Amino acid sequence: MTKLPFSHTETQLPLLIFLLSSVPFFVNSQFSPAERATLLNLKQVWDDPPALDSWNATSSPCDWPEIQCSGEGSVTGIFLKNCNLSGSITDSISALANLTVLDLSYNFFPGNFPTAILNCSNLQHLDLSQNLFVGNIPANIDRLESLNYLDLGANNFTGDIPPAIGNLTQLKSLYMYMNLLNGSYPVEISNLANLEHLGLAYNDFRPAVIPPEFGKLRRIKYIWMTHAKVFGEMPESFSNLSSLTHLDLSSNDMEGEIPSGLFLLKNLSKVYLYKNRFSGSIPPVIESLNLVEIDLAMNKLSGEVPEDFGKLKNLELLNLFANELHGELPPSIGLIPALKNFRCFRNNLSGELPSEMGLHSNLEAFEVSDNHFTGNLPANLCAGKTLFGVVAFNNNLTGQIPKSLANCQTLRSVQLYSNSFSGEVPPGLWSAENMTSMMLSDNSFSGQLPGRVAWNLTRLEISNNKFSGEIPSDVSSWANLIVFKASNNIFTGPIPQGLTSLRQIITLVLDGNSLSGELPSEILSWKNLNNLNLARNKLSGPIPPKLGSLPDLLDLDLSENQFSGEIPPQLGQLKLTSLNLSSNYLTGKIPIEFDNSAYQNSFLNNPKLCTANSISNLRSCYAGFNKTKKLPPKFLAVIVVLVLALFLITILMTKYLVRDCKRKKLNRDLATWKLTSFQRLDFTEVNILSSLSETNMIGCGGSGKVYKIAVDRNGQHVAVKRIWSDKKVDYLLEKEFLAEVEILGSVRHSNIVKLLCCIASDDSKLLVYEYMENRSLDKWLYGKKRELRNGVVLDWAARLRIAIGAAQGLCYMHHDCTPAIIHRDVKSSNILLDSDFRAKIADFGLAKILIKKGEANTMSAVAGSFGYFAPEYAYTTKVNEKIDVYSFGVVLLELVTGRAPNCGDEHTSLAEWAWKRYGEEEPIAEAIDEEIKDPFYLEEIISVFKLGLMCTSPLPTSRPTMKEVTKILLRCKSLDGKKAGKEYDVAPLLGEDKYISSYRCDSKKLMDEIDNSLVSLV
Template identity: 30%
Template sequence: MNLTGQLSGDIGSLSELQYLDLSFNVDMTGSLPQAIGSLKKLSTLCLTGSGFTGPIPSTIGSLQQLVNLSLNSNRFNGQIPNSIGNLSKLYYLDLTNNLLEGSIPVSDGINPGLDMLLQAKHFHLGMNKLSGTIPPRLFSSNMILIHVLFDNNNLNGSIPSSLGFVQTLEMVRFDRNSLSGPLPSNLNNLTNVNELSLSNNNLTGAMVNLTGMNSLSNLDMSNNSFNASDFPPWIASLPSLITLKMERTQLQGQVLVDLFSRPYLQTVVLRNNHFNGTLNIGTTYSNQLQLIDFQNNSITNFTQNTGNITLLLEGNPVCEQTNQVAESYCIASSPNSSYSTPPNNCLQVTCNSDQVASPNCKCSYPYKGTMFFRALSSLDLKNSSYYSDLAEFLMQTLKSYALPVDSVSLSNPTVDSSGYLELSLEVFPSGEESFNKTGITMVGFVLNSLIFNPPSLFGPFYLIAYAYGNYAVLAGVYAFHQKKRAERASEQNNPFAHWDVNLGNGGVPQLKSAKRFSFEELKKYTNNFSEGNSIGSGGYGKVYQSTLPTGEVIAIKRAQRDSMQGGLEFKTEIELLSRVHHKNLVSLVGFCFEQGEQMLVYEYIPNGTLMDSLSGKSGIRLDWMGRLKATLGAARGLVYLHEHANPSIIHRDIKSNNILLDESFNAKVADFGLSKSELDSERNSVTTQVKGTLGYLDPEYYMTQQLTKKSDVYSFGVVMLELITARRPIERGKYIVGEVRKAMDKTKDLYNLHEIIDPFIGLGKSLKGLEEFVNLAMRCVEESGDKRPTMDEVVKEIEKIMQLAGMNLSADSEPSSANYVEVSKGSSHHPYNSDSFGYSGSFPPSMIELQSK
């Protein structure tokens, strides 16, 4: 917006204001007025990257509707107000990169504190001057935090064991403080943590065993004073490990060869320790391994071929041997580099003193700035490929917004004292000597850290741009309507502009279970997407069956052009799907996102949808026992989404067409993919565009326009009625819920539902538990959500019904002739044909809600 001056106290008169975003107005100065506390309806206060000074006003604690408080990258000083603890709806707290000092406030019976923010998921307090200890009272098992980022402060004392009670945590950063003492023994309770950074402290004692932290992908304990010990064997057992950094941690002996076979491992930094003997990385090391740094140890022997892996052994005895001195791994790597983007095969030109030659050898006035990345300490600054990849990625991003950019140049990479990589940036105009004001604004907008996601190697960043002519610019110039307009234009011109999997993407979570397939791979597996491999189609595109070289059978869902998501939406969807694992949910095997294609690869489910079974289309009919088994499986899948996924997931489109049957007739829930998400400040949840299915939609939605977990329960109740009637929810103008309710007579056998019950269910046989099943279904479809059970309660009731029917709950994998009736043998009709097929992860806007627990 390029606003200047101070924020007037008159802002307090805007009593109906709900959203205030003054981000990236570097020339806004002065303090935040106390009158800000009068904006009682404010849900978002975002002042990121502006010039505010002075203390944060205590009146901010009066904003009871506040969900997002982002005051990062200003010059606020003084202490963090205790009153922030009164913000009971707060979801996101970001005070990073200010001048805040004093202790972290917690409640004391009189004054509030941050420990009272039980709905918060983000505590970002890094890069300040905070001191004192991390209060044990700050954390509790009632919290749902996922990020605790306290790096680059002056905190001392020990890490409190109460941290281990917050089992929702995904990222913990306490690096670059003065913390001391031993690590809490319960750290391994944090099984969802994927990044743990404790480097550059004074931690002592034994290195705690982190076995069980199966999500841990980035571990950094460098530069501490732990007890001298051999390499901990538990490190080699971490299944998701990507980056391991333990520089100067008193480790000795030899590294277990199993470490290097971790499937996702990319970076190992163990320099400045006491490892000795032979370094052995084995023959089955990770194909993603990029860097092994053992500089300044006592390694005496290494003879393996490491291929394209960068190996650093300088400062070890092995490099003092005559025949090893010339080996590349014995050549010292300088800390900084004089790299500059080279010319693009053109003749160098001489420019006027105030102009600069671009990589395309054209003289002009470039947009200049410095990019600051949270660098890996292991980054080899002399490796020019890092910077050429980044420059290409920057160029692609700028071009995707149709900006007149000739080229991009990067130079002078250095790492500062806080561990941030600094890179000088120049963006050159195309066709003119300089950018006009609109061009400058748009370049700054696109390079805003809210828009541009760099390759994952570089991680999160911010950019400060220099004065340009008469314009003072800051990358991150943010006007809401401009942002939306540019996003729409980018999506229309290039739906993949925001993310290229070949170059990676920043931030966490990392994809661990989903494989990235190239377009050529999937083209080969499907015989060039031949009709012979096609097994289904719908409004989104086609589905193809194939077999991987491993023998695994897969289903490939290929989006057609008009049903594709935006790049960020597609990225969010596969990140979500790759984290959701349950035997009653369809598993994502991988994805493809290149050459104008969006494809999702799933496990192949051979027996089609529950709808196809009930209609006879699949050639398979389930009897009563088989239907109970399918009901329990689908219900368990939903309980996982509601109660165990993090964040919890509201499916929003439960129907028989989204429940698939595997080879043993176990039910698997599909179509729980994410698209078009936005923060719902009223419910502290992430919601998506609503598009339910007629006949399954919660009646309360028509009044509230909100879908909840109880909405899923309603839809599931409709599916239960389908299971006993084999009728669609609305058939020949009649609604299944109303028809069952009208026909029911609890004084009669089978509740007088003989005319409605599907004959294939096994009429004439004993249908033990059917009446209880109907009772449960009718409770699920109560008009009021308050009267419906939870899915967890539904599972318990179904288990009781199955026991009443004489079924063994543990025998839920092997089929038997008593579970199903196979009809139409030899039918050429594929169970997933036509519009009935629906694997999870739809490309059009799907029905899901991520909700705080």
């Protein structure tokens, strides 16, 4: 043996050991050519996918990334998760005699369970989850007697779980969640003595109770996965499950009491029983000292909170919210050293809060709202410097805000409204580095507002307190503020000009103060303002005409002030849902847009205002006309005849002159028009230009008018959008025009509106689309439905078809276009319907091609429509596809509820309204549009409602992609229909992608995000 060249022999042995331990050691690099042939055969059957490019006839399978080999070179593991594979699993796989691990999850394998796998008798780990398998699970599944892990989740298996499953005695993990299993629950699972993980969520087992055999088990360890369709009471024999570590029975609609022996299990670590119907008391004796997380929320539990919770030194999460608990909280809960999250809101708890809460732990969330707590807020909630939320509203708490919170830089949200707090807000709390929301209304706080607040503060609510002084002049530094409510305080002085520079502000409510002076005239920065309430102040001067230029303003209240002068006619441009200008000193005529009974209470106590249409409580502008001398009847008749004759002559002459002028102008200017075609056309620019008259106009948007124009004698029509007509070119409008032409001119998809051509001149740009006979979706969902639809009802089948079509269009934009396309203005009015009610995405004037070379992925301004844009869209100019997902989620909620996107309760959006209903556990069925309340489709409709909630999650990362949304919608089937032997057939919607009709949701996690997002939202 050659010696290592070291000068000291005593160092050679340790160095040699180190070098040998640092280099991979292979006992034998040989491999079986037969096994390589088997793998290459599988690759060929799977259509030679790109993911398996490394599989070739010249290298060893042991060198392929997806293959694991034993020391002797035999194939022992195949890892092909998420490789976009499809096809069959042939009998040749049985040639891999030493195969112990097979992972084919997250692929597209169709057909029945691949029985060839049953010949791999040495398999220990089998994962076929997230595929397209159908049919029954093999009755002889026990041939895989060495299995310790089996995952068949998220497929389309039907029938029973075979009794033979009980013979797989080595199983530790068994998952069959999210299938169509509709047979009996197999009591043979009770034979699996080593079982630790059992997942049967999202199935339709016939029995509605836990089998009695489960009450006789003595050694089984299991986790009952989330959402499995199991009902009835939990067995009292949980004390037999001595090795149980994780228990998840959440969202099962289970009832009865929590077994008294549950918390006696020594090894229990995590218990999730939330969102059921458990009643009775929480077991008072707790011996499971290893508990880390306990979630008993959203049940019907009563009684007191057990003192024994204080013994759990490792407890990090304790959720008790939305129950019927009463009594005081045990002081010992404040002594738990590991506690991070404590939530007990919406109960009947009383007494004082544990005084040492937060002092001994790194508390992150403290939520005790909607109870009857008294006394002070614990002084050391942020002792660990990790607290991000204090939610204690709707209690009877008193005293001042603890000064320690002023130094808590991790705080994001403080919600203390509806209590009896007093004193001044600690200065440091206003400017806490991460603060986004302060809600302090309905207390007795005093003091003045600071000049500087947290840089990211978006919501400030301090109504019904005793704040005083002037609104700071440097309020312009509150740049990210979206909601500012300060009603019924003692603010004085003028409204500072800086307040009008808040570009993100949506709600501004300052009523019930002593503000004076004139309202600033320069208010154009309030482009997003939705609600302006300045009532009951001492404001004077004229109402600024520029209020009429705020495009999103819906609610305006300037009542009980000292405004004078005429009402600006520009206010008539607003689409107000509420207006109140009462009790001022306004004069002159009411603008014609408001001179009707809908606004009859909007102008009370303005003696010098008058009405032309005799609004009640207002004087007529023509009150003195009848006092003049009347003309003789014959003379009056002659005047009428002469006026009518002159009028008819004028109309005829004008029509002739206008027609002649148009014809001459068209002939003269036709050469200046340039037509660019994107499709084969049966018309010319002459057909279009000669018909651009007001009589053909069918709509008017923010960037131009839309015309319906006939282009042949057979009744074919096109829709023409005229972008501008001024001689002076508008840069922003031209940018919209170029964006829409660039995108639509290159896009080809059946669910995206077809751009036929564009016609351009120096002073006008025309886009010519295919005409959609049934106009836009919003016209069918709300508003004056019966007038627009002539009694035609948009039933659920049609609505689901529309949702799928729109989702497919957006999915194509996000996932199939290179580079990807983001729409930025998805809404029901931009979803058009053809004669067969097929949906097509329209209006790409605000769209943006992502990752465009040479341009940053940002937007210069927030675009979109109120009620549709995602929360983060108001905070940042960075955008991605998730803003379209949020907007589409709002459309799904519109389809289910029939409500407009901004028609929630108390000025909330539809998405906020839906989340509030869901969080308060109000029945979703009551929110469904009456026109589609069909019991046959009820579960399907509720599923789409929940999908809308997922899409409108406050966190962009929690929202699904449009590809996932499309798959879920395509998979929608009526559960009631299946029970009746029917199915809702979506196959005609699929086109060439017929295989997708058997999709299940791509991820169980995605379906769980509804509940997780709700907890985060609260």
